[in-house]
Amino acid sequence: MSIATMREIEFRDAVREAMSEEMRKDMRVMLIGEEVAQYNGAYKVSRGMLDEFGPRRVIDTPISESGFAGMAIGAAMMGLRPIVEFMSWSFSLVAADPILNNAPKMLYMSGGQFGCPIVFRGNDGAGGQLGSTHSWSIEGLFSNVPGMKMVIPSNPYDAKGLMKTAIRDDDPVFFLESERLLSMRGEVPEEEYLIPFGQARIARPGTDCTIVAFGRMVNICLEVALELEKEGISSEILDMRTIRPLDAASIIRSVKRTGACVVVDQSWSFGSPGSEVAALVHRECFDDLDNYVHRVHSADVPAPYAHNLEQEYLPNARRIAEAVRSCLYRS
Amino acid sequence: MPVQLTMPRLSDTMEAGTIVRWNVKEGDVVSSGDVVADIETDKATMEMPVYDDGVISKIMVEAGKQVPVGTPIAIITVEGDEAGSAATVAAAPVAVAAMSVPSNNAPAQTAVPAQSASVSPPSVQFDAIRQRVSPLARRMADEMGISVSSIVGSGPGGRVVKQDVLKEAERLKSGGARPMALVHVASPSQSSTAVVPIGAGASEVMLSGMRQAIARRLVESKSNIPHYQVTMRFNMDPLLELRTMLNVQLEPQGIKLSVNDFIVRACALAMTAHPFFNASWAGDRIILHGDVNIGVAISLPMERGGGLVVAVLTQAQRKGLREISTETRALAEKARTRGLGPEDMTGATFTISNLGMFGVDNFTAIINPPNSAILACGAAVEQPVVRNHQLVVGHEMQATLSLDHRVIDGAMASEYLQTVKHNIENPATLLV
Numbered sequence: 001m002s003i004a005t006m007r008e009i010e011f012r013d014a015v016r017e018a019m020s021e022e023m024r025k026d027m028r029v030m031l032i033g034e035e036v037a038q039y040n041g042a043y044k045v046s047r048g049m050l051d052e053f054g055p056r057r058v059i060d061t062p063i064s065e066s067g068f069a070g071m072a073i074g075a076a077m078m079g080l081r082p083i084v085e086f087m088s089w090s091f092s093l094v095a096a097d098p099i100l101n102n103a104p105k106m107l108y109m110s111g112g113q114f115g116c117p118i119v120f121r122g123n124d125g126a127g128g129q130l131g132s133t134h135s136w137s138i139e140g141l142f143s144n145v146p147g148m149k150m151v152i153p154s155n156p157y158d159a160k161g162l163m164k165t166a167i168r169d170d171d172p173v174f175f176l177e178s179e180r181l182l183s184m185r186g187e188v189p190e191e192e193y194l195i196p197f198g199q200a201r202i203a204r205p206g207t208d209c210t211i212v213a214f215g216r217m218v219n220i221c222l223e224v225a226l227e228l229e230k231e232g233i234s235s236e237i238l239d240m241r242t243i244r245p246l247d248a249a250s251i252i253r254s255v256k257r258t259g260a261c262v263v264v265d266q267s268w269s270f271g272s273p274g275s276e277v278a279a280l281v282h283r284e285c286f287d288d289l290d291n292y293v294h295r296v297h298s299a300d301v302p303a304p305y306a307h308n309l310e311q312e313y314l315p316n317a318r319r320i321a322e323a324v325r326s327c328l329y330r331s
Numbered sequence: 332m333p334v335q336l337t338m339p340r341l342s343d344t345m346e347a348g349t350i351v352r353w354n355v356k357e358g359d360v361v362s363s364g365d366v367v368a369d370i371e372t373d374k375a376t377m378e379m380p381v382y383d384d385g386v387i388s389k390i391m392v393e394a395g396k397q398v399p400v401g402t403p404i405a406i407i408t409v410e411g412d413e414a415g416s417a418a419t420v421a422a423a424p425v426a427v428a429a430m431s432v433p434s435n436n437a438p439a440q441t442a443v444p445a446q447s448a449s450v451s452p453p454s455v456q457f458d459a460i461r462q463r464v465s466p467l468a469r470r471m472a473d474e475m476g477i478s479v480s481s482i483v484g485s486g487p488g489g490r491v492v493k494q495d496v497l498k499e500a501e502r503l504k505s506g507g508a509r510p511m512a513l514v515h516v517a518s519p520s521q522s523s524t525a526v527v528p529i530g531a532g533a534s535e536v537m538l539s540g541m542r543q544a545i546a547r548r549l550v551e552s553k554s555n556i557p558h559y560q561v562t563m564r565f566n567m568d569p570l571l572e573l574r575t576m577l578n579v580q581l582e583p584q585g586i587k588l589s590v591n592d593f594i595v596r597a598c599a600l601a602m603t604a605h606p607f608f609n610a611s612w613a614g615d616r617i618i619l620h621g622d623v624n625i626g627v628a629i630s631l632p633m634e635r636g637g638g639l640v641v642a643v644l645t646q647a648q649r650k651g652l653r654e655i656s657t658e659t660r661a662l663a664e665k666a667r668t669r670g671l672g673p674e675d676m677t678g679a680t681f682t683i684s685n686l687g688m689f690g691v692d693n694f695t696a697i698i699n700p701p702n703s704a705i706l707a708c709g710a711a712v713e714q715p716v717v718r719n720h721q722l723v724v725g726h727e728m729q730a731t732l733s734l735d736h737r738v739i740d741g742a743m744a745s746e747y748l749q750t751v752k753h754n755i756e757n758p759a760t761l762l763v
Contacts, residue, residue, distance in 0.1 A: 287466045287469070288466065288467050291492065
């Protein structure tokens, strides 16, 4: 990739470019959701798409997640490749039956007669003082379901490459964006590229401790790593990109080198990607570990509204740094 | 349910322990956390707590006795147990109830602090006997050939972690000294032979369990015990003359007394007047053993893997030359053919190493813990000697005592050697 073709765009533009490129290529691809068309998206991700693709492929819906998610799943079963936007993943909970109980199981339950090539996307995680019910990090709850794929990008480049792969994938893909990342700028080439699922990225190479993270947390971990570097701690940050499939090999390879592992996962700790990674590492790297896998999660309480409490509730730089030091017996 | 108390393993190397003192007697009510006995190991004397509430229904090993690890030493009858006597069972519920008032005697706190500087705090805690080692640290230590038991961990609960192994490796590389607090001892694999270029025909010999044990125990001894040596010469002519005579007369009975048999007898008899030579340093006290159990170092033939064992002649102070000779021969034969069992090798209170048969004039030996002394004997050499102001030809033997200065001072050592010398040079004392 030559430098000349690079430009800086926002995360939301990267997602839109991916959707638009795929829609230009493939007539079966469509976008459906609340305010995606005339309002250009509640978070302006789909800006201009109605103009380009028209109301038959960019469809505004009523506030009825269960209805439009179910409809899109039916469309996917019949051959389309819908992209369903949830304004927030918090709102997808009312569509739990179609998206968790139908989509991921369709191929299995129909004996292979019906696939479900669909992308569900929207904002995940605490957006900032949105209260308990609107601050879900659904990765813990949803990733529990077999048959689905889950993508959690941390930057514009990955968001675009992963979204294109998601749209082309034949299984239901849960694509988790973050309200806090949509304005993040990053280099994205003009040329087409795809990022395969199940391939973690080494966001920062290091030697002392492997930090496994995904999505927005990767960026916080990168800041923490700079601080820890001053203390002589070299952190290796793995950006998992996809939770399902999980790139176990990269985690194992890294932990076998560092002998220490901290998982940063903004969902609750009980039954989460973090606990899954910890179990994996304890099983596969048992003889390589100098300490048990340390985990940083959101506190085991409903998300608080108060700003100071919310900051403390979420995995933050201080808590991540403490976990790394503790894992290395430096605290 | 009766609960059996067994001799606990209080260190890696512990094979047997001596009950120094029982703090309870049969019929006493105990509750979890109570210290029921003091146990002496080869390193220190430690308190032994119980983890059950009940009544001591039987004490099976009396104080002063040494028994192998795992030997049942007492039985606790727990409430409702039919095994105890009627009286103790009846007494139990009331008394147990009275004693089970919440106290600070939680099991975790029953571990006693180190009794002396020679014992590291973690190793005296019963719940810390199983050394904590992170998997990575264990693997690294294995790969580097470092014994983790020689490392004091810096992690939680004394866990040995990566940086501890790295520090230990660094220390070994630089040949540095071990911190004082360590009780466990370097394994033989910690030598710095890696820096020697490998020559033609070089090879490596894997360590047998015995070689490892010898290395561990002797490094431990030489590192922890303040050794010093005292040498004396003995006129061996009277003893050799007596021995020749006795052996001629005893030949029909198949008895052949060795010079060493006389030395064993001479040393054992001398203990009556010098009990500190039959003693063990126990951190806060010195234990005088009473019975003289003399360890005799026996080298094993290479076809049995070589190495060295110490066979133990128990209650040697009560045994005559014939018995000493027969038993020593039997032990040596067993050691060189079938191998000695733990019962043949434990409980020595004093050790004798004799290289006289190899023509050695004099050497020094390393104390065999928990002994306080070891006697190294050379050969009875025919040489010019001065007797009654005359230069004559006679037989003299040099013997060198290695001593634990914590237990025995130089003057005491000289006095003991004087007594041994008297016994050897006046061998009739060894007969009657």
